[in-house]
Amino acid sequence: MVPCFRMTRRLRGRAELSAAAALEPCADLIGLASDWRAAGRVYHLPYGSLVGRVSNLLAAGRCVSVGDDLWDATRAIPVCALTGEAAGAAAALGVAAGIDPAAIDVRELQKALRERGGILSL
Secondary structure, eight states, X not given: OOOOOSOOOOOOBSOOBOHHXXXXXXXXXXXXXXXXXXXXXXXXXEGGGTBBSSTTOBOOGGGSOBOHHHHHHHTSHHHHHHHHHHHHHHHXXXXXXXXXXXXSOHHHHHHHHHHTTOOOOO
């Protein structure tokens, strides 16, 4: 038998997102995610949940900074793809500007994500 772990380690980021907070729009929005457990529920994912508390650290996928009440919804493949795209775009913007990705202009990140087809509002 092989043990299967659904919940593993996560980033303690600048923002730890809870299910209640994720229902409200945020200024540093990187994308929207549906909840496969509840039809019609849409979560707003902030950039702060990808940014580590140490410099030059971004997380994506199952490792983003969310609370236990939201982890099960954010570990699904579409959210992992969304956070991966946002983390990659943020890293590229940081490298291009010669700065820590945590210091990038989130509006520039949002613009880059929209240009790639990202949906940041309903």
